[in-house]
Amino acid sequence: MLHCLTPPTELHGQQKGFECTLLPAQFLTTKEKFHGFVDSEWQSLKGENTNKNDKVEETKEASVEEPQAKKLKLEAEEKDKAGKQDGKRLRGQNKSRPHVKPTTYDEKRLCLFSLLQENRECTFGDKCHFHHDIAEYLATKPADIGESCYLYDTFGKCAFGVTCRYAKAHTTPDLKTMENAELIKTYEGRSTVKNSLSKDLQNSLRKRSQTNGYKFLLSAQRLICIHRYVMCREFLGGLKHFFTCLLCDQPQASPEKQPPVKTVGPLTDEDVIKLRPCEKKQVDFQDKLYLAPLTTCGNLPFRRVCKRFGADITCGEMAMCTNLLQGQQSEWALLKRHESEDVFGVQVEGCFPDTMTRVAELINNNTDVDFVDINSGCPIDLVYQKGGGCGLMTRTRKFEQIIKGMNYVLDVPLTVKIRTGVQEKSNIAHKLIPEMKNWGVSMITLHGRSREQRYTKLADWDYISTCSKLASPVPLFGNGDILSYEDAMKARETGVSGIMIARGALIKPWIFTEIKESRHWDISSSERLDVLRDFSNFGLEHWGSDTRGVEKTRTFMLEWLSFMCRYIPVGLLERVPQKINERPPYYMGRNYLESLMASQNVGDWVRISEMLLGPIPKNFNFLPKHKANAYK
Numbered sequence: 001m002l003h004c005l006t007p008p009t010e011l012h013g014q015q016k017g018f019e020c021t022l023l024p025a026q027f028l029t030t031k032e033k034f035h036g037f038v039d040s041e042w043q044s045l046k047g048e049n050t051n052k053n054d055k056v057e058e059t060k061e062a063s064v065e066e067p068q069a070k071k072l073k074l075e076a077e078e079k080d081k082a083g084k085q086d087g088k089r090l091r092g093q094n095k096s097r098p099h100v101k102p103t104t105y106d107e108k109r110l111c112l113f114s115l116l117q118e119n120r121e122c123t124f125g126d127k128c129h130f131h132h133d134i135a136e137y138l139a140t141k142p143a144d145i146g147e148s149c150y151l152y153d154t155f156g157k158c159a160f161g162v163t164c165r166y167a168k169a170h171t172t173p174d175l176k177t178m179e180n181a182e183l184i185k186t187y188e189g190r191s192t193v194k195n196s197l198s199k200d201l202q203n204s205l206r207k208r209s210q211t212n213g214y215k216f217l218l219s220a221q222r223l224i225c226i227h228r229y230v231m232c233r234e235f236l237g238g239l240k241h242f243f244t245c246l247l248c249d250q251p252q253a254s255p256e257k258q259p260p261v262k263t264v265g266p267l268t269d270e271d272v273i274k275l276r277p278c279e280k281k282q283v284d285f286q287d288k289l290y291l292a293p294l295t296t297c298g299n300l301p302f303r304r305v306c307k308r309f310g311a312d313i314t315c316g317e318m319a320m321c322t323n324l325l326q327g328q329q330s331e332w333a334l335l336k337r338h339e340s341e342d343v344f345g346v347q348v349e350g351c352f353p354d355t356m357t358r359v360a361e362l363i364n365n366n367t368d369v370d371f372v373d374i375n376s377g378c379p380i381d382l383v384y385q386k387g388g389g390c391g392l393m394t395r396t397r398k399f400e401q402i403i404k405g406m407n408y409v410l411d412v413p414l415t416v417k418i419r420t421g422v423q424e425k426s427n428i429a430h431k432l433i434p435e436m437k438n439w440g441v442s443m444i445t446l447h448g449r450s451r452e453q454r455y456t457k458l459a460d461w462d463y464i465s466t467c468s469k470l471a472s473p474v475p476l477f478g479n480g481d482i483l484s485y486e487d488a489m490k491a492r493e494t495g496v497s498g499i500m501i502a503r504g505a506l507i508k509p510w511i512f513t514e515i516k517e518s519r520h521w522d523i524s525s526s527e528r529l530d531v532l533r534d535f536s537n538f539g540l541e542h543w544g545s546d547t548r549g550v551e552k553t554r555t556f557m558l559e560w561l562s563f564m565c566r567y568i569p570v571g572l573l574e575r576v577p578q579k580i581n582e583r584p585p586y587y588m589g590r591n592y593l594e595s596l597m598a599s600q601n602v603g604d605w606v607r608i609s610e611m612l613l614g615p616i617p618k619n620f621n622f623l624p625k626h627k628a629n630a631y632k
Contacts, residue, residue, distance in 0.1 A: 023568070023573065027572050035601065041595075105620075110134065110162065114131065114133075114134060114137075115162070134162055143614075144166055145165045145614035147166070151541060152180070156186070157170075157184055161177045162177070163546040165546065165614065193300070193542075194336070195367040195369070197332035197333075202329070205362075216358045216362070219405070222357055280410070281370070283412075285442075288313050290445070290501070291303060291306050291315065292479065293373065294317065295317050299317065300337075301538035302509075302560065304538050306512060307338075309513045314343070315347055316335050316336070319334045319347065321348050334346075345371040346363060346367070346373065347372075347374075347417070349383060349388050349389060351387035351391065353405045357406055360406035360409050372412060373414075374402065376393055393419070393422060404440065413442030415443040416436060416444050416445070417479075420447070421450045421451070423451075429463075437471065437474050443477065444474060445476070445500050446467055447459070448460040448463060448464050448479065455503075458481055459480025459481045460480075461480070464478040465495055468497070469495065475497035477497060477500045479499070482504045483503075483577065485518050487504075503563065506560060507566050509531065526593065529611070532612060535553075550613055557609050558624070562605065565598060572587065572589070602624070
């Protein structure tokens with residue numbers, strides 16, 4: 001069952017009637033004509049002879065309902081008169097979207113002992129829940145997708161054997177897996193992906209005893225210093241209060257001359273032992289294009305696509321520090337780094353100095369990264385209400401302890417990502433940036449919106465310019481509303497050290513090429529399909545070429561297509577460039593594939609995925625993560 005979704009007719013920060021100036025009249029069409037054309041062309045390409053009943057059912061599935069008109073925000077008095085308003089808003093995340101388990105599309109798999117073909121009996125015997133007869137498994141396995149296997153053609157061997165959805169390319173008639181010795185020798189002793197979680201490290205993290213568990217030596221020293229500092233502060237605060245009360249009735253003495261140098265306390269081991277900034281690994285952040293750490297969509301295959309188009313700096317998806325400390329495999333997967341990522345960092349989120357310091361030491365000792373980033377700009381309620389994300393911007397004492405603690409245990413630069421503030425009309429970043437310079441951050445990224453704004457208004461680049469001057473000599477990257485090289489040029493005029501690109505890279509990952517070559521790229525629909533084909537190949541390499549890996553790759557591709565469909569080809573635009581807050585109207589492309597890629601119906605996104613990853617399973621279900629991309 002598919003959820004069919006439609007685009008919004010009006011978006012925050014977007015004026016009515018912009019469609020008339022965005023595209024020439026000859027390309028514009030109606031909703032009914034657009035979907036009628038796409039559906040009829042798809043049927044003719046597939047060569048399906050459907051009867052009337054099938055057509056009626058498909059029409060119902062692909063039917064598109066416009067969302068209700070957005071209700072105006074009422075003042076307090078008007079709210080009382082109007083009564084209780086409908087609390088549902090078309091923004092935020094689809095928190096109740098269906099959760100798909102890994103076993104949904106491949107319920108009974110082939111036993112690992114049978115897959116390895118080592119003539120060994122399964123140690124679980126009759127209690128094993130998987131197939132042991134390869135012929136029996138192949139009878140229930142879905143049909144192969146294609147004739148050539150990307151893993152076999154690239155590495156000379158497919159680790160998924162007969163379970164691969166492209167198994168015909170490397171399976172002999174007697175069901176043995178073929179190998180290409182020359183290609184295997186090329187990749188011998190070479191690991192293309194780093195930062196995987198080893199079993200020994202996972203076991204040590206899960207053991208709570210001090211003798212067998214993971215030992216955080218530097219973190220323990222730092223936390224002792226923090227504890228002493230807190231105790232001294234409380235003690236001195238008590239003494240100050242005592243003497244203030246004692247001297248209230250005494251005549252005021254002349255103020256003593258202040259010492260010329262401001263002291264911060266006694267000399268401790270921290271001041272003697274800690275790594276000096278000049279001894280840390282240096283990263284050149286100047287004038288770089290930085291691909292933002294994008295939750296869900298910023299996975300390793302997508303980052304590889306962006307690296308091909310010219311992204312200079314990449315960063316893993318946001319990882320929760322508590323999950324990393326518990327050794328969760330799914331969270332550690334967010335730290336993986338491909339060999340093509342020459343400048344790579346990881347982003348962590350947390351709200352307590354002890355856990356953040358420990359996770360920094362853990363990353364420093366067990367991963368290969370060029371920098372570590374603190375996410376203090378996350379607007380999600382779940383994170384903010386616990387004091388993390390944007391909440392750190394208002395908890396400066398905790399924030400200071402986190403930055404100093406992580407800096408103490410890291411051998412690589414520490415960076416911070418922040419927003420303008422929490423409330424919409426109360427910016428606080430300009431107050432926080434001078435403090436962070438003293439705390440020892442190596443680079444600051446500023447998103448030009450507050451937490452309350454989310455994406456409802458344009459980013460404030462004038463404010464980013466002011467903050468970049470305050471941050472000097474620490475590099476400051478600006479982030480917000482970059483969708484063309486012209487936007488990037490205007491952003492660089494504000495004096496920022498570099499540019500971070502988030503949604504712009506999801507809508508058009510070739511934006512990095514456009515910026516570096518200072519041009520608008522009228523990329524064809526076939527070239528865009530090749531980009532998606534590269535992503536599917538990278539996904540099969542990363543998640544696997546069996547049924548589970550194929551469907552996981554498809555899911556992440558559909559998440560990406562929910563952004564990519566907003567792109568309007570340059571050759572169709574009446575006014576160049578397209579702005580990031582402008583959603584396209586219904587329009588016909590220059591060919592069928594271009595029209596199909598312009599559809600904001602999830603059923604059409606699935607059709608694009610079927611061109612690359614074969615037909616979907618019968619029980620397939622998908623709903624985009626963000627409500628801005630999903631209208632039921």
